[in-house]
């Protein structure tokens with residue numbers, strides 16, 4: 395039975411990844427930071443692990459709990475949008491730290507833990523990025539803190555891919571998705587977005603290592 399690990403599975407895209415892999419017969423390890431979300435994941439047959447990606451003790455606990463696992467698919471999904479600024483409004487220090495710590499620093503702490511486990515299975519390691527992080531295709535400056543954080547996590551994913559020997563590391567744009575972050579007016583339902591990314595992961599071989607892809611598999615500009 396293949397194993398999927400979802401970092402940040404309490405709601406939205408992460409929860410749907412856990413649901414779909416479970417429905418497909420996979421073993422699913424899923425993290426959340428609130429006890430009620432952990433209980434719900436357990437009730438749905440997942441192995442639920444507590445993790446606030448910004449807490450060092452939680453990250454150490456995750457490393458200990460996952461020691462020597464073989465992970466076929468690992469997904470770093472946890473993310474924060476931050477302020478919906480129309481232009482160049484400078485963020486407060488605390489706001490900057492919250493978004494950058496969640497979207498970038500946490501990835502720099504957790505991807506090094508996950509890569510060897512994914513290498514054990516010659517599996518796939520994905521981060522949930524966004525086309526808003528693309529510099530090459532950028533044409534407006536709204537929500538610039540989030541954009542900066544996703545550009546940075548793209549860099550982190552690329553470096554991770556350069557350390558991978560057998561794993562395939564991918565940065566994903568999930569589309570504009572109906573979640574708490576995407577809002578009810580978003581273009582895609584969460585099941586369509588996640589089904590698309592699962593298909594891309596299933597079909598990706600090592601030549602996709604270090605790529606930035608949409609949920610439908612289209613290659614995006616960094």
Ligand SMILES: NC(=O)c1ccc[n+]([C@@H]2O[C@H](COP(=O)([O-])OP(=O)(O)OC[C@H]3O[C@@H](n4cnc5c(N)ncnc54)[C@H](OP(=O)(O)O)[C@@H]3O)[C@@H](O)[C@H]2O)c1
Nearest residue numbers: 404405406407446447472473522524570571573574575576
């Ligand atoms: N929805 C879109 O249109 C869209 C588009 C492009 C990219 N993305 C990216 O896709 C990913 C998932 O987005 P979503 O739409 O599903 O967002 P969401 O509905 O707002 O869910 C965010 C998830 O991240 C978790 N999270 C946030 N901070 C955390 C922390 N410190 N520790 C652990 N978990 C934390 C949340 O857990 P709690 O429930 O505990 O808060 C929740 O599970 C994000 O990285 C986002 O940037 C989304």
